[in-house]
Amino acid sequence: HADTAMYRAKEKGRNNFQFFTAELNALITQRLELENKLRRALERQQFELHYQPRIDMQSRKIVAAEALIRWQVSEHEIVPPSRFIPIAEEIGLIAPIGKWVLRTACEQNKAWQDAGIPPFVMSVNVSARQFRQENFVQIVADVLRETALDACYLEIELTESAVMHDAEQFIAMLGELNDLGVQIALDDFGTGYSSLSYLKRLPVDRLKVDRSFVQDIATDADDATIVRTIVALGHNLGLKVVAEGVENEQQLEFLRDNQCDELQGYYFAKPMSASDFAHAVFGSTE
Numbered sequence: 001h002a003d004t005a006m007y008r009a010k011e012k013g014r015n016n017f018q019f020f021t022a023e024l025n026a027l028i029t030q031r032l033e034l035e036n037k038l039r040r041a042l043e044r045q046q047f048e049l050h051y052q053p054r055i056d057m058q059s060r061k062i063v064a065a066e067a068l069i070r071w072q073v074s075e076h077e078i079v080p081p082s083r084f085i086p087i088a089e090e091i092g093l094i095a096p097i098g099k100w101v102l103r104t105a106c107e108q109n110k111a112w113q114d115a116g117i118p119p120f121v122m123s124v125n126v127s128a129r130q131f132r133q134e135n136f137v138q139i140v141a142d143v144l145r146e147t148a149l150d151a152c153y154l155e156i157e158l159t160e161s162a163v164m165h166d167a168e169q170f171i172a173m174l175g176e177l178n179d180l181g182v183q184i185a186l187d188d189f190g191t192g193y194s195s196l197s198y199l200k201r202l203p204v205d206r207l208k209v210d211r212s213f214v215q216d217i218a219t220d221a222d223d224a225t226i227v228r229t230i231v232a233l234g235h236n237l238g239l240k241v242v243a244e245g246v247e248n249e250q251q252l253e254f255l256r257d258n259q260c261d262e263l264q265g266y267y268f269a270k271p272m273s274a275s276d277f278a279h280a281v282f283g284s285t286e
C-alpha cells in the first residue's frame with residue numbers, strides 16, 4: 001500500500017525520493033488497472049457466487065447457505081472479495097455489483113426450491129455503502145418479486161459498523177426489511193462497537209460471532225469468555241447466535257457446550273460453486 005511505500009521511503013532516508021516515486025507509481029498504476037478491470041467485470045460476467053452451508057447445532061441439518069462473491073479476472077487469477085469490495089465501494093460500483101449478488105443468490109435459491117430440495121435460507125452480504133443507498137429496501141423488494149423467492153428464505157448480513165452509524169434512519173430501514181419478511185444477521189459480531197441499548201432496538205434475527213473469536217476458543221480463556229458472553233447476550237435478546245469459521249472438533253464441542261445455535265466453517269464445508277454445493281449437499285449435479 002501507499003502508506004507502506006511512504007514508510008519504507010522514510011526508513012531509507014530523506015534523499016531516496018527516486019525509490020519512493022518509483023514504488024508509489026507502480027502502486028498507483030496497479031490500483032488504476034484493477035479499478036478499470038473492476039468496471040468491466042460485470043458486463044464480462046466475471047463474477048460468480050460460491051455458497052457455504054450453515055448448520056443447525058441440534059439437527060445438524062443445513063438451515064442456510066451464505067453467498068460469497070468470487071471475481072475471476074482471468075483464467076488463473078481470482079481476486080478475493082476482501083480486496084475488491086472496498087474498491088467497489090470507493091468507486092461507486094457496489095450498487096450494481098450488490099444488486100447482481102442479491103438477484104443471483106435469490107434466483108439460485110428459488111431454482112433449488114423448484115428442483116424439490118428442502119428449502120433453506122440464503123444469506124447475502126451487504127456492505128455499508130450498499131445498505132445506505134436510498135432505495136436499498138426497494139431493491140430487495142423488487143428482487144424478491146422478480147425472482148419469486150419467498151422473503152422468509154432471504155437473510156441480509158450487515159456488519160455492526162454498517163448499522164451503528166446514523167442510528168435512526170437505519171433502524172427504520174431494518175424495520176422495513178423485517179416487514180417484508182426478510183431476516184437480518186449482524187456479521188462479524190464483536191469486532192465493532194455496538195452499544196447494547198442500541199442493539200436492543202434493532203430488529204435483527206441473528207448474531208454471527210466473528211471468526212477471530214472462534215479460532216482459539218478452545219485454548220484462549222479470553223476468547224472463550226467473549227463467545228459465551230455473545231451467546232448469552234444474543235439469547236437474552238431473543239436472537240440466534242451463529243459461529244463463523246468453525247474448523248475443528250474442539251471448537252465445535254465448546255460451541256455445543258455453550259449453546260451456540262448454528263455453525264459455519266471449513267469443518268463442515270468450504271464455500272462451493274453452485275453445482276458443487278448441489279452435488280455435495282443434495283447429491284444432484286445442479
Ligand code: C2E
Nearest residue numbers: 068069080081082085101125126127245246247265266271
Ligand atoms: P464474511 O461475510 O464474514 O464471510 C466469511 C468469510 O470467512 C468468507 O471469506 C469465508 O470463505 C471465510 N470462511 C468461512 N469458513 C471459514 C473457516 O472455517 N476458516 C477460515 N479461515 N475462513 C472461513 P470470503 O469469501 O473471502 O469473504 C470475505 C468477506 O468479503 C466476507 O466476510 C464479506 O464481508 C465480504 N463478501 C463476500 N462476498 C460478498 C458479497 O457478495 N457482497 C459484499 N458486500 N461483501 C462480500
Ligand code: MG
Nearest residue numbers: 066125157187
Ligand atoms: Mg457474511
Ligand code: MG
Nearest residue numbers: 178182183205
Ligand atoms: Mg424478523
Ligand code: MG
Nearest residue numbers: 187188210244
Ligand atoms: Mg463474518
